[in-house]
C-alpha cells in the first residue's frame with residue numbers, strides 16, 4: 001500500500017515537473033520568437049510624406065495630453081538599429097532651446113527622426129548639407145522646419161540686442177524675417193511682433209533651404225519629399241502646422257543661390 005502511494009506521488013511529481021518544463025519551453029520559445037522577430041524583420045521604413053506627417057501629429061497629440069507611448073527605446077530596438085542601420089522617416093530642423101527636445105515633443109524613439117538643432121532653427125551651409133544627406137542617402141520623405149514660441153534667438157533680433165562674434169553671424173540669418181514682419185506691421189509692439197517673427201523665421205529657413213540646395217529642389221520637384229513648416233508652443237506643447245512654403249513653386253523656379261556660412 002505504502003509502495004502504491006509512493007508510486008502515485010512519484011507519478012504526480014513527474015507530471016508537475018513535465019508541466020513546469022513545458023511552461024518553461026513555451027516561455028523560452030516566445031522570447032526567442034520575440035527577439036528573433038526584432039532581429040530579422042525590422043519595421044518597414046515610412047516612405048510617404050503623408051504617413052510621416054500623420055506619425056508626428058499623432059505623437060505630438062499624445063505628448064500634449066500626457067499619454068506618451070515612449071516607443072522604440074528598448075534593447076530590442078537598439079539591437080535592430082545596430083544590425084540593420086537607421087531608417088528615420090523625417091528630418092527636423094529645430095531650435096537648440098532646452099524646452100523643445102524634438103523626439104520628446106513628438107513622442108518618438110531611437111532611429112525615428114533625423115534631427116538638426118541650432119539656435120533660431122536657421123539654415124546655412126551645415127544644416128543644408130545635413131538635410132541633403134538625409135534626403136539623398138536615406139530617402140527621407142519629409143523635412144520639417146520647427147520654430148517655437150518664446151524663441152530667445154528671434155526675440156534677441158526683435159529687441160535689437162547687440163550680439164557679437166559668432167552669435168552675430170548666426171542672428172543675421174534671422175534678421176530678414178524680423179525686418180519683413182516689422183515692415184508689414186510697423187506700429188506693432190515688440191511683444192506682439194515676436195510670434196509673427198517666429199513664424200516668418202520658419203518660412204525664411206524653408207526659403208533658404210530651397211534657395212541653396214539643388215538636392216532638395218530635385219527631390220521636391222520629383223515629388224520624393226515634402227518640406228513643411230511648423231511652430232511648437234512651449235506652454236501647451238501643441239505643434240501648429242504651417243504646411244509647405246506658400247511660395248514654394250516660385251522658389252523652385254528661381255535661380256539657385258550659394259549657401260552661406262553662419
Ligand SMILES: [Zn+2]
Pocket residue numbers: 095096097119120121148150151152153154
Ligand atoms: Zn529658439
